[in-house]
Amino acid sequence: MSNYSAPIRDMQFVMQELAGLDKVAALPGNEEVSPDLVDAILEEAGKFAGGVLAPLNRIGDEEGAKWSQGGVVTTVPGWREAYRQFCEAGWPALAGEPEFGGQGLPKLISTAVMEMWKSANMAFSLCPMLTTGAIEALLLRGNDEQKAMYLPKMVSGEWTGTMNLTEPQAGSDLAAVRTRAEPQGDGTYRIFGQKIFITYGEHDLTDNIIHLVLARLPDAPEGVKGISLFVVPKFMVNADGSLGARNDVECVSIEHKLGIHASPTCVLAFGDKGGAIGTLVGEANRGLEYMFIMMNEARFAVGMEGLALSERAYQHALAYAKDRVQGTEAGVRGGPKVSIIHHADVRRMLMSMKSQTEAMRALAYVVGAATDLAHHHADEAVRASNQAFVDLMIPVVKGWCTENSIEIASTGVQVHGGMGFIEESGAAQHLRDARITSIYEGTTAIQANDLIGRKIARENGVTIKSVIAEMRSVGAKLAEGDDEALAAIGRALHAGIEALEQAVAYILATYAGDIKAASVGSVPFLKLFGIVAGGWQMARAALIAKAKLDAGEDGGGFYRAKVVTARFYADHVLAQAPALSYTVVNGARGALDLPEDLF
DSSP: OOOOOOOHHHHHHIIIIISOHHHHHTSTTOTTOOHHHHHHHHHHHHHHIIIIIHHHHHHHHHHOOEEETTTEEEOOTTHHHHHHHHHHTTGGGTTSOGGGTOOOOOHHHHHHHHHHHHHHOHHHHHHHHHHHHHHHHHHHHOOHHHHHHHHHHHHHTSSEEEEEOOOTTTTTOGGGOOOEEEEOSSSOEEEEEEEEEEETSSOSSSSOEEEEEEEBOTTOOSGGGGOEEEEEESEEEOTTSOEEEEOSEEEEEEOOOSSOTTSOEEEEEEOTTSOEEEEEOSSTTOHHHHHHHHHHHHHHHHHHHHHHHHHHHHHHHHHHHHHOEEEEOTTOTTOOEEEGGGSHHHHHHHHHHHHHHHHHHHHHHHHHHHHHHHHHOSOHHHHHHHHHHHHHHHHHHHHHHHHHHHHHHHHHHHHHGGGGGSGGGSHHHHHHHHTTTTTTTSOHHHHHHHHHIIIIITTTTHHHHHHHHHHHHHHHHHHSSOOHHHHHHHHHHHHHHHHHHHHHHHHHHHTTTOHHHHHHTHHHHHHHHHHHHHHHHHHHHHHHHHHHHHTTOOGGGHHHHHHHHHHHIIIIIGGGHHHHHHHHHHOHHHHHSSOGGGO
């Protein structure tokens, strides 16, 4: 089983050179954010991730969380101590609002730190991830009493949070939610119903768990417009902040899953003993709207899981490829046995893993920085343009990164050969853990339909056309000069942009008149957009790295590796763009014309 070492050098490069750390640091409230502070945070987070969380990853997979009678859920040995250290070090509060005890650091910084937690131990990282989403919803829509009661202890990590959306009969169709909320006349409600797939819905890490729950009021309209959001604590909270009586919410079981075994995925029953007491968040019948505040935060975070697991699988495969001696090097007759990294196809697989992981990191961090600008820039127009970019890219970060992680983790198994299929090697865990990411918080098709519908067709492609224009400006820079590698990257990026534009034009021309035809190509389009957007960032990285090399800076081989990796991405990944565009434009009939009885 390999260790985890945070890729701090690449994180620093992406944050400083691609995501624009200097612009984020110049925002109001970020006066103390400096490269030295960021480097110190990354170093300390890397130590915690590699030294505390990563060693628990294997035992978490092998032993898993345990459920016992009475709804008690016990986490894996070592989990509670690690969580205590996590909170004592202040990590939950990193990006929290200072008003409630947070450190108020930018999204860009928390994004990099989040990647480390998820690479080191994805199952552990899910608990603070869900808490962050619940905090965000309460910050934006909770009343003053709710904020004062819950947020300080949630921001510190003393209490955790959950999001309770779906039910056995509902799945992704939240219009079918049946959990009900009965008003008590004193500002409280009694909640009755069952929720499924609740991550860390019950555990022994903290004294209290704050559930955000979707439910219907008695007079609510049908469908999604009749859903309200309620905050339902595991233990009631007294006026002085101490814990009161146990609320009527119980974990009736936890799921037996393909991966992330140490993360308890709970079935929660509300109201079996008279009704769970909750309070309304915001206005009645606007719960789904509010829950999407949490959902967008969670979708970005799940995209980061895809990136993080890709990095972990790559590190694992690379360590094995350097250590495993097998066969002689091709073209060296009578040569000695060599480690498998000398074999051409192993190098291709490793470069595929490395290049796509770096492309995903670059795109995700750029979106993280844009979030900071959207929230805090002094100019309203700058805030609006960055928010439009973030809204466009969230489904891409979520869908593309997670789908990639499954492929990359599978490639990691392949690098190990037969040993990859043996659990003791550890390679299979990354694949099993990654498999949920393309389903979590809305499947890839849900992300893709959101992308082509709400984010492209609804605004007639305004934002994506602006992004394509930025891509073209990078392509023009690649065409300058006579560097062969940059020229090759430029040609591939140009072809990718052309393919993307064709697909966008098809969606804009088709969506309103034939939504099914457009939707058949939505997932291929998301992959196409992700590939080209990743290629855009890799091209930017190559330009910067080449300038550093021309200035005599080698960076210990870092900049040379950047150019070579970007070239590989162009030749092996960006090259897929025209085929995906063809599928988007021409793939509808083959998917829709076969009658159901002929399947």
